[in-house]
Amino acid sequence: MVLVLLSISLIASFSLGAVYNLTKEPIAKAQQAKKEAAIKQVVPEFDQLEPVSVTPDDGGDPLTINKAMKNGEVVGYAVETYTDKGFSGRILLMVGFLPDGSIVNTAVLKHTETPGLGDKMDASKSAFPEQFKSKNPEVYKLKVKKDGGEVDAITAATITSRAFCDGVQRAYDVVKKEGGSK
8 A cells, every 4th residue: 555655656756847847948938038028018129138136225136137228328227126015925027217217118027916906017907007107216106196106006906006116116226226317
């Protein structure tokens, strides 16, 4: 009896490991393609990217700033940012800025927010991210109106809205730290 259970466990473990090894590379390629598409979505047209890893002042995980350049001139910054303040966990975003610090666009890379509520932070689900476009966080308060800011929260998803604002603010702070927003 013990040998049968041991054999089944070994076969299951081997199978799981084999499937993981088969799918690891395609999943990584798909994630990289999603990041590249998000960069193109959030910054103006560019011909060169210079990625830099920057640790935020709050000591959190490093963020990647992709300095977008065209003909040797900086045309924008695409920042891979995050927030741990989401209702259901970490939210990964890509936020694009012009050299003056104004927001070009945002893209949601990954989240586990509630379908039909928190997932409305994604541009494909609602117009929530539109209110960030062309705004400069230096003067635009990146907080929901309930907290004294200027952002209209997603109905029934205030926590997600606050988290989204936190992620965008975190991105702006590292761009400013690295010399953007002039």
